Amino acid sequence: MTLTRTLTTADSNGKRAPRADRRPLTFRRFMRKYFVGIIAIIASVVVFIVPFAFIFLMAAKTPQEASLFEFSLPQQGWMLWENLITVLQTRDYIILRAFVNSTVLTVASVVIMVVFAAMVGYVLQRRKSRWNHLVNFFVLAGLIVPPAVVPTIWVMQGLGIFKTMPGMILIEATFGLSFCILLFRAFVSTIPRELDEAAIIDGAGPMRLFFTVVLPLLKPVVITVIVVQAVAVFNDFTGPLYFLPGEANATVQLTLYNFQSQNLSQWNLLFMDILLITIPPLILYIFFNRQIVAGMTSGAVKG
């Protein structure tokens, strides 16, 4: 009786902001913190860690063992390195080339997004003109409207950039612009105008003012934009599927998808491929955790 009562009150203590930490650790709070915590951790391991461990274990097995789909340690020896080599050599190193393609696509489109969107976000925040309404409308439309696929291909064919890497870069940059502009506009409003004025008095022109004074001050949001958009472009499958078909420029996501339809018997290699393309976002997440969180939760407080 007493135990259940303790438990229910402990549970019903519900949410309490971090400040509660400072209070003395009573038995109730101890139960809440550790009992609920342990249950949550076990649940998170089952729901979130097991699938990733499964990818890793599958990637370390022999083809026969992997085809059993079992969640177990490899019984026939760890084949991680062998599988890695095999997967890289498949179809004349297509995965290596895909990684190069994806890197080029990601770097180039993110650079365009950062520079172009920063320019728009800056002027949009600083200068009140009759264009503001229109630009704001376009930015929101860019976030909401799904791109019209076939007409886009039609336009790209007209320009001769369909199925080319430059075309794909411009597409990714265009589709990402709206989100970046919103982030930049919000951040520019935190930079005091007095700084602009000081630079103007010192004789800076518009270009100098933006590129040597304002852009360096935007560094935190630039990092956020780079990381968030790099992950988005790297993981994008639909874009390359429509606008960059064909072997020559295949990106990692396309290769993974094609791999799935071709190598039905070699699950270990398929999962090695999944493991490989999970690593770049993982590395970014480890190093830029805070920036990613900042970028993705922007708008949560202000709406």
Next chain:
Amino acid sequence: MTKLDAPPSAPPAPPQKKRAYHGSKGMYPLWFYIPSGVLYVILFAVPTFASFYFSLTRWTLFDTTFIGLQNFETFLTEPQLYQSLINTFIYAFLTSGAKVVLGLLLAVLLTGAILGRGYLRATIFFPVLVSTIGVGITFKVLMDPFDGLINKTLETFGINGPEWLTNPALALYSVALVDVWKGVGIATLIFIAGIVAIPQEYYEAAKVDGAGAWKNFRHITVPLVRPATATVILLSLIGGLRSFELIWAMTRGGPGFSSDVVASVIYKQYQAGFYGLSTAGNVILFVVVAAIVIPLQYVLTRRQVES
């Protein structure tokens, strides 16, 4: 620093006038819009406007013939295509609702004093960053009706696991489940940011008034995280209505056409060479997204101003 710079230039009158002129207009040139504007207009606005015309044509590789509203008629009468529209709604509202509820609960849990808070936040969020195709393939294997880990685990508890992806009545919901698994992390993060921004004084005042945890949650947390709720609802609805990658990776709209959504129909018709029909699908998707999201955004943000 600005204060140091200001006095020398302040006394002479003419430069100040010049500064005022420059500050408002010349220093923030409108041509800064041009690079983005060119990309946006050519690769986004023009195709979007062109889609309204092309959706009214029979469009093949070689020529276009104007056929009026026939494509839309096909879309709304052909059972498979019509079904994809229904599925889109089911998928979007289901995933969006689940993300709001689960995200808010997880956020409440993860803003309290709890063991392993940092670890939990990181774990729940990580799937957001992983390739959708990779997640789709992994869960396709995990949801295998006979050898999949999920059904094998259920078996040890004596439960006969369902045929997650091969049962036409269930496939769409299974994919939606994986979508929630992958996307709940972002909802949780947004809610956490919203909860942290609530001033602590509200809870302290409520405590003085003798409010319990449920009342705190119901009357302080829920109303005051409204901006976060609006963000989560809008983002996940837009994402859910446009959803393609996960469905394509897991079921390709199958079995049969049972888990087709508008976005996957657009791709299928494009592959089959029915460009006009595919574009009509695009226009329908556009209308659906706009008709749901714009009024919703209006309602959600207006309420926020009132309160």
